[in-house]
Amino acid sequence: VHIGPEAPPALAAAVARAGGQVTTLGAADAVVWLDPRPRTLPALPERVRWVQLPGAGVDRWLETIRSLRGVTFTSATRVYARPVAEHALGLLLAGVRRLGEAARATTWERRYGGSLDGAAIAVVGAGGIGAALIELLQPHRAKVIAVTRSGRTVAGAALCLSAEQIDEVWPAADHIVLAAPSTATTHRMIGRAQLAAMREHAWLVNVARGTLVDTEALVDALDAVRIAGAALDVTDPEPLPDGHPLWNHPRALITAHVATPPAAASPYFAARLRENIARFGAGEPLLSEVDPDAEY
């Protein structure tokens, strides 16, 4: 197993503990590539049959994966479900409790926020992150509206809707958390019509991909106080350029794509790597194989 571009000790240890051996690229059957940018991946020797990617979202990798059909790529879906869900809850509470405004304040002024207690929270995309978030929301007595492609039953949700029923969500939810993969279907799924249909006190949280939201429409909605606010860990464009109206907007809170901890330092990624290397050694199916046709 080759780990690149650099091998952190924790991951080399994970390889060893799974019965693998860290080698050079030339001698490797498998590659763990920690740089999230596809253009950094070196040309793969023929014997490489598997590449483990560091991130959960693979939209930027699809072209590369399609061009290397003989190689199995695995993503880190569900690896970061817990930390990302925790970040989503933090952003949601920070929004509802008006902590962004508080952080910028320089004088004592009471700004009472709302509460999640018993609130209707839409979780759009109930994969690993969504499921973990629903778990975190349980003691808040939140009524979760879970949206999945099929509308399947989601544990802990009060209401389960399919992608086709999604327009029912906007007026019904007190707050909305986006945790869906970036696909052609979810691209700019939040636009002017959706924002117009949301409740006035709603906070929109995005921990998925910035492209799920039409940023221009969002800025207009915030300027017009159409919704209470937006707390975003991902943006479009990303990085958000200096001088963008979302920076320091009184109704926006931006974190710089930090919900997912860096793979190189994450115990969650190390545990997944150990599991997948053991499976690779045993010839078993790997966790989170990427299907480039499904786009995730």
Next chain:
Amino acid sequence: VHIGPEAPPALAAAVARAGGQVTTLGAADAVVWLDPRPRTLPALPERVRWVQLPGAGVDRWLETIRSLRGVTFTSATRVYARPVAEHALGLLLAGVRRLGEAARATTWERRYGGSLDGAAIAVVGAGGIGAALIELLQPHRAKVIAVTRSGRTVAGAALCLSAEQIDEVWPAADHIVLAAPSTATTHRMIGRAQLAAMREHAWLVNVARGTLVDTEALVDALDAVRIAGAALDVTDPEPLPDGHPLWNHPRALITAHVATPPAAASPYFAARLRENIARFGAGEPLLSEVDPDAEY
């Protein structure tokens, strides 16, 4: 029942639903006083036997209560336990996830925070707020260290310590939440020695009373990066004066005593009022009678 200084419709309705009648002060057997400042309380006619206060903390009312020994005072302890615990969790997540810094940022820069997942969280004071917070922390798999006066067993806590054992808390906890009543014993319980004993990555959250913390020692600890930060809903002095070093401190997040929603608008207070008026009518013991000797 007289409601003053003004009677919001929701509370007048709560009185009626409990079988009471809203009257003038002169005709009242009981008074609901919504202004948290003791000096606003008018002289009470002799027939008044009970005063319901709007807040959970009664430290500012003790003198008044002692001077009116024939009148039963009830506080709103445990009424706001859930919303205050939610605010505490919001402040804790905002600290750990570095959302205060994010809110002030005007350029894209990755600042990875920590996680509550499996963290040791000290909850100092495990009354209503503490118990509600411990419940909210359960799905985060946090190891809760609960500190109570007696060291009694607290549901959901991994470790229960008494007030006498509190020095064991500072080095053991990843983060510390203060939810203890303000008494002579808890006054400035967090000083230089306690801050020096805390972990470097620790966040200190205070949703109790500002006087539990030696503010000057805290500012020095934050300046010296002795601890990771402080997220405070209460301060000493309070209100925090303009120009105070805690405003916009990179390692501080201040909210202006808003964890407790205003009694006049709170469904939690209306529900408590309904219960206490029913008890008063039936001659039963009231909830949260203040014992001025115990100071809460």
